[in-house]
Amino acid sequence: MGDSSRQPPRVVIAGGGVAAIEGLIALRELLDGLVAVDLVTPAEDFVYRPLSVAEPFGLTEPRRFPLDAVAADHNAHLRRATVVAVDHEQGLVCLGDGAELPYDALLVAVGARPQEWLHGAVSFAGPDDVGRVRALVEQLDAGAIGSVAFAAPAGLTWTLPVYELALLASAHVGEYERGDVRLTVVSPEPDPLHVFGSAAAQHVRDLCANRGITLRTGTRVTSYADGRLALDPPAEVQADAVIALPRLVGEPIEGLPSGEDGFIPVDEHCAVRGLPGVYAAGDAVAYPVKQGGLATQQADAAAEAIAARLGAALRPQPFRPRLRGQLLTGLGPTYLTAGSTGPGSVESSIDANPLWWPPSKIAGRFLAPYLASQVAISGAAELQERPAVGESAAVDPAAEREEVRRLALWFAEKDAERGEYASAVGWLETIEHLDGLLSPPLSRKRADWSARVG
Numbered sequence: 001m002g003d004s005s006r007q008p009p010r011v012v013i014a015g016g017g018v019a020a021i022e023g024l025i026a027l028r029e030l031l032d033g034l035v036a037v038d039l040v041t042p043a044e045d046f047v048y049r050p051l052s053v054a055e056p057f058g059l060t061e062p063r064r065f066p067l068d069a070v071a072a073d074h075n076a077h078l079r080r081a082t083v084v085a086v087d088h089e090q091g092l093v094c095l096g097d098g099a100e101l102p103y104d105a106l107l108v109a110v111g112a113r114p115q116e117w118l119h120g121a122v123s124f125a126g127p128d129d130v131g132r133v134r135a136l137v138e139q140l141d142a143g144a145i146g147s148v149a150f151a152a153p154a155g156l157t158w159t160l161p162v163y164e165l166a167l168l169a170s171a172h173v174g175e176y177e178r179g180d181v182r183l184t185v186v187s188p189e190p191d192p193l194h195v196f197g198s199a200a201a202q203h204v205r206d207l208c209a210n211r212g213i214t215l216r217t218g219t220r221v222t223s224y225a226d227g228r229l230a231l232d233p234p235a236e237v238q239a240d241a242v243i244a245l246p247r248l249v250g251e252p253i254e255g256l257p258s259g260e261d262g263f264i265p266v267d268e269h270c271a272v273r274g275l276p277g278v279y280a281a282g283d284a285v286a287y288p289v290k291q292g293g294l295a296t297q298q299a300d301a302a303a304e305a306i307a308a309r310l311g312a313a314l315r316p317q318p319f320r321p322r323l324r325g326q327l328l329t330g331l332g333p334t335y336l337t338a339g340s341t342g343p344g345s346v347e348s349s350i351d352a353n354p355l356w357w358p359p360s361k362i363a364g365r366f367l368a369p370y371l372a373s374q375v376a377i378s379g380a381a382e383l384q385e386r387p388a389v390g391e392s393a394a395v396d397p398a399a400e401r402e403e404v405r406r407l408a409l410w411f412a413e414k415d416a417e418r419g420e421y422a423s424a425v426g427w428l429e430t431i432e433h434l435d436g437l438l439s440p441p442l443s444r445k446r447a448d449w450s451a452r453v454g
């Protein structure tokens, strides 16, 4: 990369989601202006899916980030198109509009396709399904239905939203004083949030028990008809309505290998097996946990491998998964981490205070600070680990957060008094970022102020 008369090497990133944006920022951190990057996606916006679980309950608003701004912020060329094939011999990406793009390195981050699996259920895969769940919530509020089941599929998915939907529903019916509503969660996982370890499982069991939510783990739903869910091991649950998370499948691209369920096989540096120079990250790759935080870690590993391949002096680090999850409960969020600390040794933590900063639901090394910078919550360039409370007497995160929350609310109220509603809403978004969600009164205030933004 030392010859300045040559064209810079060209990296194509296929996708406009979590792994694509993390990969783009990571490449810029590693190679700065030494590469030209094309971001290829049919999407207009990066849609932040995790908070969509709270939208049906009126607790948050859709969050979208225009991809032309994301690309411009990171000196990438945005190409609105779908990647339909990869010609590895020629080093070309073939687009749906007939064009071809040459690449020196390719990062495939096209995500997975949600697939409905339970006839009669409302499938919830994020923002596009909010309306159907909201309609169910209205039926609950009106007393037209009295029991709802929340089902996770037997195939690959990210199960955390199924618990969040049930917990947020219980907080909602609590607010509307509908104590007669019966809520049930059914999941094939051996324990709730099994991937986070036993303390997290116990925490979810306690939360559900306190809220009167029936929990059936180690259980698959086999069918739903006439208001009855048939389960395996054999049992029946009565449910006036069912909300099911979809299972995820890969969307194969011609010229790329695809394994079971259409996912792309990669090595520990996220290099696509058998195709030098081609990398893949995120839900599209053959890895059993489909989560945004892990998608960013795969993208970081791929970006390092690409930088090294293009001549940067670094030793690329392999993908070593570290799970970070923020569970919305309808009261304060719970922060969960789990990861390997060496061969055969797994460590996990659970805390009411953030275990990373900024405390976002998709805990990407570069993505989280970048998105947080849009609501002015963080000036840091990278995600930082935070100790669990008790490990450090020097910090009191709860007091620290309370102070920031108090100040942000003060600024919000003052801005609203002056009629500066856009800024007032921005301050409320800072509080939402801190707390995971706004409380119902603050959510109502935001809706009111948002409607007044000129």
Ligand SMILES: Cc1cc2nc3c(=O)[nH]c(=O)nc-3n(C[C@H](O)[C@H](O)[C@H](O)COP(=O)(O)OP(=O)(O)OC[C@H]3O[C@@H](n4cnc5c(N)ncnc54)[C@H](O)[C@@H]3O)c2cc1C
Residues within 6 Å of the ligand: 014, 015, 016, 017, 018, 019, 020, 040, 041, 042, 043, 049, 050, 051, 052, 053, 081, 082, 083, 084, 109, 110, 111, 112, 124, 125, 126, 158, 160, 161, 281, 282, 283, 284, 290, 291, 292, 293, 294, 295, 325, 326, 361, 362, 363
């Ligand atoms: C309701 C819900 C809640 C969630 N909560 C959390 C959470 O709390 N924490 C967490 O870490 N994760 C969470 N997740 C999971 C997380 O959203 C995904 O794991 C993550 O988005 C995967 O990132 P990705 O980049 O692989 O795919 P995506 O983010 O899905 O992005 C795929 C991108 O590729 C584009 N694309 C698709 N096909 C092509 C093509 N052929 N050519 C070019 N572009 C293409 C799409 O338009 C899109 O821009 C949640 C998911 C859901 C549905």
